[in-house]
Amino acid sequence: MNDIDKILIIEDIPEVSVWLHAQINTLFPHRQIDHAESLAAANKAISQYTYELVLVDLGLPDGHGSTFISAYKAIAPSAFCVVTTIFDDADHLIRALRAGADGYLLKDDSESEFIEQLSGIIGGRPPLSASIARYLLQQYRPINDEPDIVLTQRETDVLTLAAKGLSVKHAADLLGISYYTAAGYLKEVYRKLQVNSRAEATVKAVNLGLINPK
Known part of the structure; x- marks a missing residue:
């Protein structure tokens, strides 16, 4: 070093x-x-x-x-x-x-x-x-049954804004929370939905009726 x-x-x-x-x-x-x-x-x-x-x-x-x-x-x-x-x-x-x-x-x-x-x-x-x-x-561990997925209100808010194309920083500013807090919510959404991108999270959340980004 x-x-x-x-x-x-x-x-x-x-x-x-x-x-x-x-x-x-x-x-x-x-x-x-x-x-x-x-x-x-x-x-x-x-x-x-x-x-x-x-x-x-x-x-x-x-x-x-x-x-x-x-x-x-x-x-x-x-x-x-x-x-x-x-x-x-x-x-x-x-x-x-x-x-x-x-x-x-x-x-x-x-x-x-x-x-x-x-x-x-x-x-x-x-x-x-x-x-x-x-x-x-x-990601490589087999999943036998997908449990019911429940997002908190804040997780839903962050994902909805992200689905509309807002950056994590912009979403955080609109919600009045810190960048790190918003990033943590989005990371938890990824974990719950078992996805690894914003696009996948959006599609899956919409299909499950968890968000409506329109």
């Missing part, structure tokens, strides 16, 4: 960027840590410095984080590009890994889990958050 000198955090939500900075500073004290809130800002940063570690959000205002990963790995193949996201579905995971991501971590992991997983990625251990690994394993 002594080879990590410069670190770039690509994250468009200031509060999350501050949280990531704190975690990184715990693991890599006294390093240069820069921030970029968009792909454009990230590209400007890498035109000035070469970063040994980059934390990349996937849903950025001007594009998908995987686009940055594939481009940066082409010019700095030894750099660690680690996704930090709320998306726990296979589509986002596979796209990121195909782009060259060295790791895939969830923002709603605990601080201790996040630091341990990131340290492991730098040390060469498997590149998945523990919660992502558990989630993927769960």
